[in-house]
Amino acid sequence: MKLPSSPGAWLKVVLPWLLLAVLLLLPASGLSANLMKLVFITAVWTTASVAWNLLGGMAGQVSFGFAVFYGIGAYTTGILMHAGWNPYLAFLVGGVLAAAASFLIGLPTFRLRGPYFVIATIGVTEAVRVVMNNLDITGGSGGYRIVEDGPFRPLEHYYTALVVVAMAVAISAIIAGSRFGLALRAIKQDEDAAADLGVNPYYTKLKVHALAAALVGIAGGVYARRAAFFYPGDVFAFQTGISILLMPVIGGIGTVWGAVLGGVIFGTVEEELVANFPNIHLLLYGSLLILIILFEPDGLMGLLRRLFRRRREGPGSPDTDKVLWGSGRVEGREL
Amino acid sequence: MTFSQDLNLLIAALLLAGIYAVMAVGMTVIYGVMKIVNLAHAGFLMLGAYFAYELFERFHIDPLLGAVLAMPVFFVFGMGVHWLLVRWLPKSDTPTLASLLLMFGFWLVLQNIAYIVWGNEDRSITTPRTLSAVTVGPISVPEVNLIVFAAAAVCLVVLQVVFNRSWFGRSMRALIQNPYAAQIVGVDDERTSRLTFGLGTAFAGFAGALLGMIYSFSPDFGRPFLLRSFVIIVLGGLDSVSGVALGAVVLALLETFGPQIRFHDKYIMPDSLQPALSFALLVVVLVIMPKGLASVLSRKRRLT
Numbered sequence: 001m002k003l004p005s006s007p008g009a010w011l012k013v014v015l016p017w018l019l020l021a022v023l024l025l026l027p028a029s030g031l032s033a034n035l036m037k038l039v040f041i042t043a044v045w046t047t048a049s050v051a052w053n054l055l056g057g058m059a060g061q062v063s064f065g066f067a068v069f070y071g072i073g074a075y076t077t078g079i080l081m082h083a084g085w086n087p088y089l090a091f092l093v094g095g096v097l098a099a100a101a102s103f104l105i106g107l108p109t110f111r112l113r114g115p116y117f118v119i120a121t122i123g124v125t126e127a128v129r130v131v132m133n134n135l136d137i138t139g140g141s142g143g144y145r146i147v148e149d150g151p152f153r154p155l156e157h158y159y160t161a162l163v164v165v166a167m168a169v170a171i172s173a174i175i176a177g178s179r180f181g182l183a184l185r186a187i188k189q190d191e192d193a194a195a196d197l198g199v200n201p202y203y204t205k206l207k208v209h210a211l212a213a214a215l216v217g218i219a220g221g222v223y224a225r226r227a228a229f230f231y232p233g234d235v236f237a238f239q240t241g242i243s244i245l246l247m248p249v250i251g252g253i254g255t256v257w258g259a260v261l262g263g264v265i266f267g268t269v270e271e272e273l274v275a276n277f278p279n280i281h282l283l284l285y286g287s288l289l290i291l292i293i294l295f296e297p298d299g300l301m302g303l304l305r306r307l308f309r310r311r312r313e314g315p316g317s318p319d320t321d322k323v324l325w326g327s328g329r330v331e332g333r334e335l
Numbered sequence: 336m337t338f339s340q341d342l343n344l345l346i347a348a349l350l351l352a353g354i355y356a357v358m359a360v361g362m363t364v365i366y367g368v369m370k371i372v373n374l375a376h377a378g379f380l381m382l383g384a385y386f387a388y389e390l391f392e393r394f395h396i397d398p399l400l401g402a403v404l405a406m407p408v409f410f411v412f413g414m415g416v417h418w419l420l421v422r423w424l425p426k427s428d429t430p431t432l433a434s435l436l437l438m439f440g441f442w443l444v445l446q447n448i449a450y451i452v453w454g455n456e457d458r459s460i461t462t463p464r465t466l467s468a469v470t471v472g473p474i475s476v477p478e479v480n481l482i483v484f485a486a487a488a489v490c491l492v493v494l495q496v497v498f499n500r501s502w503f504g505r506s507m508r509a510l511i512q513n514p515y516a517a518q519i520v521g522v523d524d525e526r527t528s529r530l531t532f533g534l535g536t537a538f539a540g541f542a543g544a545l546l547g548m549i550y551s552f553s554p555d556f557g558r559p560f561l562l563r564s565f566v567i568i569v570l571g572g573l574d575s576v577s578g579v580a581l582g583a584v585v586l587a588l589l590e591t592f593g594p595q596i597r598f599h600d601k602y603i604m605p606d607s608l609q610p611a612l613s614f615a616l617l618v619v620v621l622v623i624m625p626k627g628l629a630s631v632l633s634r635k636r637r638l639t
Binding site for chain 1: 366372420423429430432433435436437439440441442443444446447448451558559561562565566569608610611613614615617618621622
């Protein structure tokens, strides 16, 4: 393994492990129930965010339909646990089923250029929610309840979510530095050129879609087990798909840590805002989305990077001007 | 089911197709010229419905007149949106991530401003006309649907004329066919785009007001229609106006007759699954004829 060369690079390697260690040890120091729930929810959202980023950020395929995989994970876990399965096995099966569902959207649309995939992802959420509302096995629109024996074990849920999010981040980080990650970036930039260089865009997109779907499915299962009650208007909602998309965009599209940052901020803010101002928060996210696209397409990560660079270079550097005069710069820029 | 019932359904489906066509056409011109999938279309539809509603409630203006008034208002609004947001987007032959997310963000903003202004309860525009029906022999048609269809048809014809006969329409067609060549021969890309975005928004506002005359609406009104618009323009081949009319007819027929299909005297599809039909149609179309219905038809014409 290559050793990092600068203090900044050291920080990049050490920080994630430090964060993980702190989160793992935190319950030992007596964490309040509320805070534990907050970390749990944030970890689940972050998993989804990191998974979306694999497909949307790295390969450039925007999906509004991740709620489908989240819901499939939730319902699979619920139904299998009801049948007496081990919950962890149920999470995995949920992930596999979500990956299988991803082919339903990907097979017809990834072959084509143009906006077909995006359109299909908007449609599939609507269609699946309607179907789920009317299926017998899911209990219809009334929702589904998971009954577990024994007392409620917040610690187990806490650690499960942490393991899942760590797994998602690790997979993302490995992919980002791998051949597969390069293929994804090539597809994002130019599919024809990627195909000329020996990347099969169709299979690559199918693969990464399935992987992302599996991760989101597992996250959905983990969420469902703790929530113990869920319904199609919640886990399969279009709103859920929107949330999953907003996180990596806010944090910084295309980078693993941007997706993590977005997930953490979104999870924290969501818990506080949703309860108090249900409409304001989407208005806020919409405006934020517009501002990010127009002025800082790299999201918060881009902003941070620029702030740090500016401090090093001092005032009056070309970058400062860009911060102040953001417009005009966007033109011709590929996101 | 009797013949007259079938006939009634058929007429209802065709009337529905008219409004679907107007609803989708605004999105089609914007996609054709700028290659932007206008997700904010749903927001414009919703605002159109509330526009007619407010005019009716406050000034007792007939919603049909309200729909006509919506056109210039939304035209200016759309040009404003283009000037403020859309023109900064990178130009591209295919929809970019940036354009999708920008229009989506704008939709979220519109939707949630509407939640703040009007709350989340369903509204409807009720005029003396709402409940009356026109009856000819065995056929009975709600009067509102007829009026809405007529307005939609007139509007489409006007658009077709603008598209084919005016200088602006010619620039639009040039940009749709080949943006680079169009600019070389002197089409003002920026100005045409701005006008097109205004036009698309105007049609969305108009269609929204018409839809508001038939259905009840809430700030989330546009979403199911957004998907239908997509399906229609995919059926029509993404950038042709006549294709849109064809796609609208197919979708309306499927949505009307789909729940009526029976097998051994049992309905195969429960009514509640109807919203999933448009998605099913989309997938089938993408698998069988990715270039849309219009392309299949025009290929046949060329061969014979």
